[in-house]
Amino acid sequence: MKGSIIIVSFFVLGAVLGWAGWLPDFLLETDHTRYALYLLMFLVGASIGADNKLREIFQRLRFDxxxxxxxxxxxxxxxxxxxxAALADVSLTDCLAVGSGFGYYSLSSVFITQYKGAEMGTIALTANIIREILTLLAAPLMVRYFGRLAPICAGGATTMDTTLPIITRYSGKDLVFVAIIHGFIVDFTVPFFVTFFCTI
Structure with a gap:
């Protein structure tokens, strides 16, 4: 929850500074979002590659x-x-691009802003933050009414980090491995799905 608040705070700060005209021209005239995206992709890859438990996780991987x-x-x-189908002003591919963020708001919103503009990027950021917050708040109800895998599916790409503690608490420690693998695989697909739906 704290991470989501920090991300949203920086987003709001940037929007306010841009709207007020307090940012220097060189920041606005240069395509910095592309370089931020490259850096973000590098850091995501580095964090996954540096995980010492990755080999052990893959050795325990089962098909199911x-x-x-x-x-x-x-x-x-x-x-x-x-x-x-219910949104007249938003295309199918735009909805699929936003959905394929799978809760990974920091990466998907940058991608979508790059391809579709700031409005769609803001929608992606909001939708994916809401997905994470709902998982954090509604996990006990999901387990009760839909089963122990429900918070894992709802958490999307966040199940190997921010929502993992709440999933461990309500879904059980025996599903921690499933949550980590789930988060890793879904996390890995985000750039591919978002780019695909943004470019077709």
């Missing part, structure tokens, strides 16, 4: 564990497609 991230990806994209 892969069905959980697959269900999350398919379910999210189907849900995004259904929502696009």
């Amino acid at each position: 564990v892969l069905l959980v991230p697959l269900a999350t990806i398919v379910g999210t994209l189907v849900g995004s497609a259904l929502i696009s």
Whole structure:
């Protein structure tokens, strides 16, 4: 929750400074978002590659564990497609691009801003933050009414970091491995799906 608040605070600060005209021209005239995106992708790759537990996790990987991230990806994209039918002003591909952020708001919003503009980037940021917050707040209800895998699917890409403690608490410690693998796989797909839907 604290990480989400920090991200939103920086976003709001940037928006206020840009709107007020308090940013120097060289920051606005140069395409810094592209370089920020490159740096962000490098840091994501470095953090995954530097994880000492990665080899151990892959050695324990079973096929049925892969069905959980697959269900999350398919379910999210189907849900995004259904929502696009109710939104007259937003295209199917835009809804799919926002949905394919899978809760990874910091990366997906930068990508979508780069391809679709600030308005869609803001929608992506908001939608994916809401996904994380709902997982954090509603995990006990999800477990009660939909089963122990529900918070993992709802958490999307966040299940290997920010939502992992709440998933461990309510879904059980025996599903920690599933949550980490799920988060890793879904996290890895975000740049590919977002780029695909933004460019078709």
